[in-house]
Amino acid sequence: MIVLDVVVNGVRIDTVRPANQRPREMYWMMVDLLQTLRATYGENVSLHRRMEYLG
Numbered sequence: 001m002i003v004l005d006v007v008v009n010g011v012r013i014d015t016v017r018p019a020n021q022r023p024r025e026m027y028w029m030m031v032d033l034l035q036t037l038r039a040t041y042g043e044n045v046s047l048h049r050r051m052e053y054l055g
Contacts, residue, residue: 004030005048008041017052 002021006014016033024030030047037045 001052001054002026002049003052004033005050006037007048008037009044009047013041016047 002018004018005012006016011029018029020026021028034045034047037047
């Protein structure tokens with residue numbers, strides 16, 4: 001499962017787990033989320049993707 005880490009000023013603030021794992025829909029969710037996060041936290045916000053393995 002692909003999850004997104006919200007990083008502000010080099011510190012991980014939150015982890016977002018997309019409901020849909022399709023790449024195109026994840027992309028548009030990331031675009032909308034990044035606009036909202038930049039309005040909230042300022043310009044120093046980034047999203048990092050990582051794999052989370054479920055056991």
